[in-house]
Amino acid sequence: MEDTDKQCEVEMENAVKKNNVDGLEIGQNIALGVYTYNSSAYVINSTLMLTSFFAVDGENSSDGSSTFCSVTVPGFEPHWIGLDLENIFTICYAIVYAGSDKVDLPTKNDLNFFIVGVSNRSLDVHPPVRGTYDLCAQYPGVVASKQVVQLNCSSTTPPARYVILQQSSNSTGYMSVCEFEVYGTPFGIYRKNILLHQPASSSSVYRETTIVSQCSPFVADLAVDGFHDTQLLDCHCGHGVDSVGGPNWFMVDIQDFFYVDYVTFTSRVGYYGRHRMDNFYIGFTNTPGYQPIRKQYPLCGQWSGYVVPGSKVLMKCNANLLSFRYLIAQQAADAFDGNFASCELQAFSALSRDFFVWKKNASSYLSGYRVQTMSVRSAVECLHRVRKVGGCDSINFNAASKTCELNKHQNGYSGLDLNANWAFYVVQYY
Structure with a gap:
């Protein structure tokens, strides 16, 4: 394992130098906090589902702590987890921290002979089907409860954006994964999220009063913390509480001037199908302390229609705009209610002004x-x-x-x- 780790770090260091990658540390887990997909998610109660995000939250429970793990639901075949790395990487290896059996489920956790694969097809459109994506490798044995295993990718594994963890075809039971770490080197152009950890503000801040929460108030900084966790009470979502048709905005200070190519917006789950995020706006300003008023600032674009709860949507910007320092996300005036929320905002600058x-x-x-x-x-x-x-x-x-x-x-x-x-x-x- 140590030899593979060192080899991957050397390859990453070379790739970072070659591509002038900014913001990517040598040897880091590139799956930490990314947007995830899962075949199903076990529901604990009305405020907590054991989604695949718990496999990339940075808490692997190896120290004996009672952290949550990703758990799929028995009977919903096939069982899998998918990760969106946002950029294309050559994957070196993956580390899986297996969960344990849940006493209230009728079958057992089964990660025996699990598969790690890669793809460049969006998992929104092409959910993983065995044999339809490229294989990194298949683990050659039984995986015990709480076992930590590393799987090295084949040298023929093609560079890819999406990484898949899936049961083998003869597996039974469900999948419980406490952490799924991925290590690799950037391939081609590496695009940096220019909103990550930048100062953020909002027109109002929601404070949870009916349920005990360690993360309330839900300030705007939580929308740019790098974690695509779509469950509000896991402490990674910014949330407002204006009235319907009120200001309902987030603003991020990018601290430099950028021509923005596209923006991604991750919505929260748990608002029971209400159309809070439909037709939201993304825009810009260069005025410090600006109070956004709809249709009175330069617009990247307006999302057309419904935003599925818990989804990540991408909006391409009007390429005719100037460079800007402040990004605005604002709720539509006719939304279902004024509870505007984002569990992650990302923005990526244009690669070239000539194309x-x-x-x-x-x-x-x-x-x-x-x-x-x-x-x-x-x-x-x-x-x-x-x-x-x-x-x-x-x-x-x-x-x-x-x-x-x-x-x-x-x-x-x-x-x-x-x-x-x-x-x-x-x-x-x-």
């Missing part, structure tokens, strides 16, 4: 923001004209009439109209 892509929305038209109209021969010519004119956030293009309309809406727009004769294009970083 853009125009995202097409067919049969759509934006009205009310037009600043110029011109005749062109094709949509491509329309896009070329935009670059020459400058200052344009989107275009409407009519293929039949060859009409190109330039729109400007730095602070966002109200919505698109359906129109079969038009297509709407918005500019984003590539």
Whole structure:
């Protein structure tokens, strides 16, 4: 184990130097605090589920402490845990801290001959199915209760963003994992979360009064602590308590000026399907102490529709915006109630200011923001004209009439109209 550890640390040190990686420590567990997926999660009570996050919370119970472990539910086959590392890594090895049997479950914890695999397909869309992802390795034996085991990846394991821990095909019972650590080296470009541990504030702060909680009040700093734990009482979510239609915002001081490419927002579970996060805004300002008012600040974008409780969603930003220091996340005015919360906010800067892509929305038209109209021969010519004119956030293009309309809406727009004769294009970083 020591030889593998040293080899991986040397490889990581070389990769950090080669790629000029900032914020990644040599030999660190790259799975700590990441967003996780699980096939199922055992429910303790109305405020606690033993989700897969407990396998990446940094508490492995090896010291005999009574920390929580990830537990899947018997009968919900197949059993697996998935990790989103956010960047692509060459995985060196994984360490699994096995849990123990739960006396109130009818079967036993079964990690015997477990599988570790990797994938570059989103686990939101492609949940792990044995044989459909690349294999790191399979553990060659029985795993006892509370055992700590290391599994070294094959040298042929391809670089990947997602890491999977899954039972073998002949396993029975459920999976109890107290910690799942992953060690590897960055592959290609490493993108740093520019909001991590930066100063954060909010329009209000929720304080739990009905349930004893060691983490109340739920200040905004908890939304940028690097832990994607979606359960409020685990102390990793920022939470407001304004009235419906009130300010309901978080603001993060990035402490430098960035052109932001995209933002991710992790929502909390346990609000019983209420539409608190639907249609939320992400925007920017360069004014210290600014009090955000909807549609009066430069907008990265507005999420369209429902946000699934406990999910992580990604929003691409308008690439026409300037660089900014302060990021704003704000609830929609027509949300179900004023309890706006985020269990993790992340932002990633543009890799280059020279590469853009125009995202097409067919049969759509934006009205009310037009600043110029011109005749062109094709949509491509329309896009070329935009670059020459400058200052344009989107275009409407009519293929039949060859009409190109330039729109400007730095602070966002109200919505698109359906129109079969038009297509709407918005500019984003590539």
